[in-house]
Amino acid sequence: MIKIGVLALQGAVREHVRSLQAEDTEIIIIKKAEQLQEIDGLVFPGGESTTMRRLINQYNFFEPLKAFGKSGKPIFGTCAGLILMASEIAGQDQAHLGLMDMKVQRNAFGRQRESFETRLEVQGVAEDLRAVFIRAPLIEEVGEHVEVLSTYNGEIVAAREGHYLTCSFHPELTDDFRLHRFFVTMVKEANKQRTK
Numbered sequence: 001m002i003k004i005g006v007l008a009l010q011g012a013v014r015e016h017v018r019s020l021q022a023e024d025t026e027i028i029i030i031k032k033a034e035q036l037q038e039i040d041g042l043v044f045p046g047g048e049s050t051t052m053r054r055l056i057n058q059y060n061f062f063e064p065l066k067a068f069g070k071s072g073k074p075i076f077g078t079c080a081g082l083i084l085m086a087s088e089i090a091g092q093d094q095a096h097l098g099l100m101d102m103k104v105q106r107n108a109f110g111r112q113r114e115s116f117e118t119r120l121e122v123q124g125v126a127e128d129l130r131a132v133f134i135r136a137p138l139i140e141e142v143g144e145h146v147e148v149l150s151t152y153n154g155e156i157v158a159a160r161e162g163h164y165l166t167c168s169f170h171p172e173l174t175d176d177f178r179l180h181r182f183f184v185t186m187v188k189e190a191n192k193q194r195t196k
């Protein structure tokens with residue numbers, strides 16, 4: 001049995017809990033930093049990244065989340081979660097957790113297109129994944145160890161760097177669970193490596 005946590009400070013928590021349901025997997029809602037010790041993988045939901053960052057500080061999550069990432073346990077960040085993981089944010093002096101080597105731009109899809117749904121090819125996951133974009137960020141630049149998994153109109157919208165997975169859309173708002181399943185497999189594999 002593996003345990004996957006969903007960071008529950010703000011945002012689309014329940015939807016991720018639903019989408020992560022899988023065999024031999026327990027889903028835990030994370031409200032306190034101590035709970036990070038019991039889990040094998042973690043999801044950062046979408047929502048509002050500046051609000052989430054404020055709550056991360058307020059509830060003393062900052063260092064524990066960084067340590068969790070550095071420990072090699074998988075993290076999956078969606079939308080605002082992607083912004084939290086980035087090492088650089090366009091137009092801002094400071095990033096948040098800086099876990100993934102990538103530069104992101106917030107609210108990157110123009111006004112008329114603030115919110116839309118499309119189908120995307122995601123490398124190793126699906127040829128036609130349903131993707132809902134809501135005031136979504138895009139990934140402007142990636143470091144050499146980052147694998148681009150998907151693009152939309154030439155812009156990077158999903159990527160992986162080792163045990164970190166991220167996308168700028170909301171896979172948890174559809175019944176297409178393939179990206180979540182991919183993450184659950186990443187967690188199971190990382191867990192196997194650790195307990196070998």
Ligand SMILES: NC(=O)CC[C@H](N)C(=O)O
Pocket residue numbers: 045046047048049050078079080081083106107134135136137
């Ligand atoms: N749906 C979302 O998570 C939007 C992200 C939001 N625009 C932010 O900057 O945090």
